[in-house]
Amino acid sequence: MPSLYDYRLFISHAWKYGDDYTRLVNLLDNAKNFSYYNYSAPKEKPLFPVGTPLTNSDIAKKITDKISPSQITIVIAGMYxxxxxxxxxxxxxSKRMGKPILGIKPYGNVITPTYVSNNANEIVNWSTDSIVSAIRRLVK
Structure with a gap:
């Protein structure tokens, strides 16, 4: 059997909303016939060590460095x-770099923020099949 293609994902998140991020990663980890590499900064390995003085410019550069090797940016719209x-x-x-953007409506949400809906290539509901199918469609 051939090996699975590893999709390179950047998942937008904030640790205050870590539960949604963790749920999404678990969903992707358990998806059938789907393999990926997560370019997001995990909680256990943040962009900067604790206590590092941060400027917006420093944070922006680190985020850009994380987005750069990815093939797609995934935005959980509820964090917006x-x-x-x-x-x-x-x-x-992501748009500047030509990366497609996938918006995910958090479970139970009806409204998606305008900025997300206006810029996402596609918006899907919170389900394994719809998220994985959209990633496959958007990453060429």
Whole structure:
């Protein structure tokens, strides 16, 4: 049997909303016939060590470095209101680099923020099949 293709994903997230991120990663980990590499900064290996003085410029560069090798950016739309500036930056950088953007409506949400819906190549509901199928369609 041939090996699976490893999709290279950047998942936009904020640790305050870590449960949604963790749920999404678990969903992708358990998806049948789907393999991926996660370019996001995991909680156990943050962009910067604790106590490092941060500037917005430093953070932006690190985020750009994470998006660069990915093939697609995934945005959990429910995080948008709290982290609008950084999520807009991630969306804008992804577009600048020609990366498709997949918006995911959090479970139970009906409304998707306008900035996400206007910039996403596709928006899907919170289900393994719809997310994995959209990744496969958008990554060429």
């Amino acid at each position: 209101v709290q982290y609008k500036d950084w999520i807009q930056y991630e969306i804008d950088e």
